[in-house]
Amino acid sequence: MKKHKLIIAILSCTLSFTTVTSCSEFLDAENISNSNEDQQFDSVADTFTALIGVYNQVIGDDGYGQRLNLYYPQTADDFKTSGDYNCNDRRGISTYGACTSNPDLNKPFLKLYSGIERANLVIKNIPLSPVYQTGSAADKKSMDRYLGEALTLRAMFYYDLIKNWGDVPMQMVPSSDLESVYLPKTDRDVIYDKIIADLATAAELVPWRSEAATANVRFTKAAVKGLRARIALARAGYSLRRDPRIMAKGSNSEAYYQIAYDECRDIINSGQHGLNASFEAVFRALHDNTEDAAHEVIFAVGAFGGNAATDSKIGYYNGMRHTDGSNWKSSGGINAVATYFYEFGKYDVRRDLTVASMQINDANQAILATGALCTDGKFRKSWTSITGTAQNLAIDWPLLRYSDILLMFAEADNELNGSPSQDAINAVQLVRNRAYAGNVGQAGSIPTDKTGFFNYIVHERLLEFGGEGLRKYDLIRWNLLATKIAETKHKLSDLSNGTGQYANVPSVLYYKESPYDRTKTAQAALQTIDIYVPAGVNRSDVYYTPAPASTTVPTGYKAINWRAAVTGQYINDPLKGYAQYFEANRKELLPIYQDIIQSNYNLTQDYGY
Template sequence: FYSTASELENALNGVYHSLTVDGTFGRNLVIELANETDELFYKRTTLTVNPMLFNYDASNTVIAASWRALFDGVNRANYLLANIDKPVMDEKARKVIKGEALFLRSFLYFQLVSYWGDVPLMLTPTVDGNNVNVPRTPSAQIYAQILKDLTEAKDLVNPITAYTNNGKVSKTAVQAMLARVCLKMAGYPLKNTSKYVEARAWADSVITSGLHSLNPDYKQIFINHSADKYDLKECIWEIEFFGNNTGSVLLGARFSNQLAIRNTNADAGYGYAILGATPTLFNLYKQGDTRRDWNIATYGFVSNNSTDTVAKTDIYSRDAGKWRRQYETVRPLDVNWSSTNLPVLRYADVLLMFAEADNEIEGRPS
């Protein structure tokens, strides 16, 4: 394998695929491991042991699945990078593949270090099961490698103008991720405040590129994700999902169904509504902020198996509404899977990162 340009592309697709499984962004890193805050609460009674309930240990299957999936992605990237020079091919295409692989490895390690702190740093492929006791590497070294990979990737990948979708890593995606990583390094636990300057500079490089802008219709951003429409101005990088997991191509996501408005009706779209907003989150929105009533739906269904809706006003009875199943284009709607894409980097994120870094540097709002 890795002997032709096509095989390198296939290997790269395999690295991207590691972001779509249940252990990563198909479910766990969007739901179970992303919502241990005072802004959300678990609305069901099915689970009793789960990170969302603050009741788990290292043997928890969610934790194990995410650890395994993230390192599987790292290993796929390592295999690709170890064989990147093997085939005879166009050198520009080779550089692009290498850049994307470096970005993806750094992104996977960013998840690992964010959740677990010191983790094993492995930059070569795992070729057998003999070397299983790899020591943990200090977080500072992990972050240094992340920055090294991202900085190299920046000059290798294509600009977003080379694509008609934002599922591929582009130069502004790398710059935006550099801003995010530097901002994280400036805060807990490293508290390397010198990184605020770098975070601002990287965010500014995206802003001054002129390639991105805000979508004036907030709700349309998320309708696009469900309807398989691309907005390359607002959304810089998305994790792509496809279909409803029927047939031979199994690339659907579970996060959108889990966060959908509660319903068991096939036509309206099955929704588990496992998370709800707390008053803490609800009250963060100022009066008149239209984002609130899109993110926290103002309606539910008359019954759990209905297409008819009813208004909801009580905070605790309202469900998450960011991604709504009626906008999905893949039919029939599946109980567990959808093709809704997950935004990782939006232009709005870049503006907020710039503002935060600038505020820390200047000591005042910009």
């Protein structure tokens, strides 16, 4: 067990607020008597144990081990879930056609409220603790930090609820302190304002990374501030309202842009985090539970234990596909939208990492994927030490990166000033230049007018964060989800027909299998595949050059459908079509699982479900 896993692993089954006999009991929300509460918080060590119980609700299959980060964020204009539509599984969520009976909607919702319950207990009891009131200065400092972390975790749980379900019940005290647990929905802006204020408090209580003596699976000051900036931008932006049922902004957006600006500026000026010179190294580190050299990943959700409660299926369910007979079986269950590959410039180093246009076959050889079956490539089982059929790979999830801080700062600056300042342009330029490392001259210019700069950021975030679960929620807060889905459908039609910007995209590619070396970079591993390149064409241009007739291709090359894989069925089929069931002013949010609605007579479904 790596050292930094201790924060979560310490009580995965054996410790909680109450005596438990199994992991399943531990993961349920607790009802704690006053005497047990007093005992739990009468020492720094026991309070830390309680805090771990809050962190524990972030992880596992129903948290950021699978559903919250891999199921719910699909589909935008980057990735979608593979397979045929079914309203009662993850494919129903991905196509915006989930039924209220979909079981994948159930446990994540309950897990988030279980996390809130645990956080409420910590937040209530730390100020009441004798350690907090009369303990040493060092003990009080520790207790302050735990309080700040609990406030941050509660804010994170509410943000996950709001971005997926909109208005939800707000409970800021333990259940035992309520007259009734049957709470109605609270307007999301009220919840946002509360958690934004809580995060301001938390930022004063937790240390910077250099002072924390812990790894990035615990919240530090930059992580708190970064989360506050992200939530402030959501509060400033659009969301689907209950009455009237339209996409609309909340009040006083400028104040929230200012919060995002100030928090991001503080992180930038702190010198605690930076951009890793290697884009790929950021994600490689997540596979062996280390931190990248520049501390670009400000906060990661840890994974451990090889089970559904505490580990993750990152790299197995998502990530580059390894076929069943290979050394590393993984499903590759998330596919790149076929047009996404062509959103990147051909010199952008992010393309071949983010969009895995290769897979590993039963003979452990690298082969090309079709244009419709490329996967998200930032996560790869073969980058871990785990082989065989194991699904839980202990890969951490990058919840907040420094590049996000730079781009949020630039976005807020542009909104506040009516055009980007030089600082905002410089922030975007840092992200862009890394993407074009070795070919900075090909990076292009950054617009300096408000609209042009905003549109540039919209596109740059598409390229920078593909597969990291941000894109759909970005598009929603910008009120661009319906627009981008419509644009993508049009682009897919052009790609299928080989028209417009895709006129020179090859219908097929020809290649030879090659031995796979997992130590090579993503780009180098792709380069080892022998792709047939017509005379006079550079290899880098093969994806932008019409395919030659098969009669001109030397013997030994296999053909694979590239553009030809994007058919009318891929675009519009009721079972296989892209975002087939999306409806504006309705499907921006998920339905609440029907049994949850039935268990609370004050809870309503809303949004036309």
